[in-house]
Amino acid sequence: MAQAHGLPIANQIRRLRFEHEEMTQSELAEKIGMTRQTVAAIEAGKYSPSLEAAFRIAHVFGTTLDEVFQWVG
């Protein structure tokens, strides 16, 4: 689980990418209409995506939002 750098949100993007045919950050970025650097920042917990972007990421992995992002307070 990627723990946020001071952000209260963790995510499972790295694990989900590897479970989906080792999808690269660039491939995920292209699918959600963002740059690779933004995906890297989200994955590292340095940037909290908008609700729309979060739903797009969950949609790419065919899962729910809370499977991808967790509130850790």
Added chain:
Amino acid sequence: MSFREKSAWITLVTVLACFGAYFGAIATGRVSARGFDTLHLLLACVVGLVLLQVVLTVIAAVTTPKDGRAPRDERETLIQLRSQSLGYSVLVLLVLGLFVPGHLGHTVIDIMNFALLDVVLAVLTVAVAQIIMFRRGA
């Protein structure tokens, strides 16, 4: 490095180089701050700045073709808004400071150069803030 970050670096380097040369020449007395030499130097610096930025931006777009064509994503837009907000605050403070040379008896041309320096410092603030935010992730 993303295209937007490269653009911020290009702005920082080209503005520093071109306006550094301009204000350096005035500060060291190589050109008079009140003559046509200053105007010619300013025009040369602005033309040089535009040419350098165009050439370097084209090179940046060629080396990151996907990013170069793509619109800003939400993180890049946020970074742009935050950095421009900071740059605006810096500009307002510096422009308020223009009263100081005005009261010290500087000429209108001197004050215009101070105003130009304020704009340059605000642009540099935006570029540096963008680079820092891109490096930190957000």
